[in-house]
Amino acid sequence: MGFFDKLKKGLGKTKTSFDEKINNVFSNFKKVDEEFLEELEEALIMSDIGVDTSIKIIENLRKKIKKENIKDDEEVKEALRNEMKIMLDEIDNSLHLETKPSVILVVGVNGVGKTTSIGKVANRLKKDGKKVVVAAADTFRAAAVEQLEIWSKRSGAEIVKRKEGSDPASVVYDAIKKTKEIDADVLIVDTAGRLHNKQYLMDELRKIKKVIDKEMQEYSQEILLVIDGTTGQNAISQVKAFKQETDVTGLILTKLDGTAKGGVVIGIVQENKIPVKFIGVGEQIDDMEIFNSEDFVRAII
Numbered sequence: 001m002g003f004f005d006k007l008k009k010g011l012g013k014t015k016t017s018f019d020e021k022i023n024n025v026f027s028n029f030k031k032v033d034e035e036f037l038e039e040l041e042e043a044l045i046m047s048d049i050g051v052d053t054s055i056k057i058i059e060n061l062r063k064k065i066k067k068e069n070i071k072d073d074e075e076v077k078e079a080l081r082n083e084m085k086i087m088l089d090e091i092d093n094s095l096h097l098e099t100k101p102s103v104i105l106v107v108g109v110n111g112v113g114k115t116t117s118i119g120k121v122a123n124r125l126k127k128d129g130k131k132v133v134v135a136a137a138d139t140f141r142a143a144a145v146e147q148l149e150i151w152s153k154r155s156g157a158e159i160v161k162r163k164e165g166s167d168p169a170s171v172v173y174d175a176i177k178k179t180k181e182i183d184a185d186v187l188i189v190d191t192a193g194r195l196h197n198k199q200y201l202m203d204e205l206r207k208i209k210k211v212i213d214k215e216m217q218e219y220s221q222e223i224l225l226v227i228d229g230t231t232g233q234n235a236i237s238q239v240k241a242f243k244q245e246t247d248v249t250g251l252i253l254t255k256l257d258g259t260a261k262g263g264v265v266i267g268i269v270q271e272n273k274i275p276v277k278f279i280g281v282g283e284q285i286d287d288m289e290i291f292n293s294e295d296f297v298r299a300i301i
């Protein structure tokens with residue numbers, strides 16, 4: 001199954017899926033009028049896109065319908081896809097790893113897929129001929145270090161670790177040193193599932209950031225927030241919480257092969273001006289893709 005099929009299958013899975021709400025509006029389609037546009041707006045809001053973004057999409061759609069005298073439902077669908085694509089393309093979603101070395105700090109709450117995504121990203125970078133180091137700065141549980149170790153073996157990345165309970169910022173310090181020593185291209189830092197109401201975990205994140213800022217000041221830095229695509233509205237509060245603490249440069253949206261609520265992505269990107277850089281579509285090492293807005297809107301509508 002190709003990436004597009006996996007994505008489509010995942011996004012179409014739930015009964016309350018994006019797909020279904022929008023398609024319901026289109027299956028009751030009679031003509032393009034205010035009533036139809038209102039129904040469509042409601043369906044967008046219910047699909048986790050967010051109120052402001054939904055209103056904006058419909059506003060733009062209304063203008064386009066008028067300007068191009070659109071009457072046909074298929075044409076409306078295509079115009080709707082296009083409006084969503086425009087919003088997703090507003091922000092540059094390329095990965096900025098211009099310097100050698102560069103660093104990717106990976107953050108997010110527990111279980112969203114940080115460690116798995118790191119394995120997948122490391123693997124992609126290795127395939128591109130890059131030398132990769134991963135830092136096991138989730139020192140909270142021994143299992144977390146072991147899990148990253150498995151992924152580092154799979155992807156062929158070097159791992160820097162300390163024993164369970166060590167200071168995460170110190171692990172990052174060691175890892176930066178190692179990265180420079182072996183002349184690696186990219187350092188990827190795994191972190192603990194810092195619940196945003198646990199202040200000490202956020203403090204820990206700040207300490208890690210401080211080490212990176214100090215030791216890798218002149219190098220490219222990405223801070224990728226991992227979001228579980230199945231969590232819908234909850235994802236929005238996670239983005240808000242992490243944005244407050246650190247300069248998130250991009251999102252990794254995982255589990256889009258599961259019962260995903262993909263609509264939330266459009267609202268998050270539009271309202272936070274944070275791009276999606278990768279999407280996870282499974283548990284295997286190759287189940288990650290660079291985010292493509294065209295594929296994405298075609299999969300959800």
Ligand SMILES: Nc1nc2c(ncn2[C@@H]2O[C@H](COP(=O)(O)OP(=O)(O)O)[C@@H](O)[C@H]2O)c(=O)[nH]1
Nearest residue numbers: 110111112113114115116254255280281282283
């Ligand atoms: N189906 C699916 N499962 C995923 C994906 N990414 C991660 N997972 C699973 O989610 C669970 C938690 O992942 P993990 O990387 O340990 O999350 P972390 O706590 O954020 O580091 C694991 O069982 C992973 O296999 C994905 O894209 N699709």
Ligand SMILES: [Mg+2]
Nearest residue numbers: 114115138144
């Ligand atoms: Mg982890």
